[in-house]
Amino acid sequence: MRLITSQIKEAFDAGKSKRIGNTSTDGAMVWLHGNAIIKKENGNVFATLAGWNTPTTKERVNGITGAGFHTVRGEAMRNGEPVSATDWIQIS
Numbered sequence: 001m002r003l004i005t006s007q008i009k010e011a012f013d014a015g016k017s018k019r020i021g022n023t024s025t026d027g028a029m030v031w032l033h034g035n036a037i038i039k040k041e042n043g044n045v046f047a048t049l050a051g052w053n054t055p056t057t058k059e060r061v062n063g064i065t066g067a068g069f070h071t072v073r074g075e076a077m078r079n080g081e082p083v084s085a086t087d088w089i090q091i092s
Contacts, residue, residue: 004023007020008060009064011025012027015027036050038064044092047061047091048089052085
């Protein structure tokens with residue numbers, strides 16, 4: 001896991017605000033390049049690739065939530081199953 005991801009995860013898990021480079025959190029949501037990629041809602045955690053099936057987006061989401069996003073032949077996948085790169089998916 002990249003250092004930036006680790007530091008944002010720590011703040012997100014603690015419910016604190018933090019901004020490092022292109023990634024930020026207010027403790028309830030995480031944004032990458034201004035796009036919301038992770039949110040806490042009613043005690044659950046949700047994640048999305050926000051339409052950006054990129055290595056950085058997947059690394060941030062997977063590093064913070066353990067979601068299991070990956071790509072096969074250009075298609076967004078989660079734990080071996082195709083997913084929409086724009087849908088919010090409940091992680092926990």
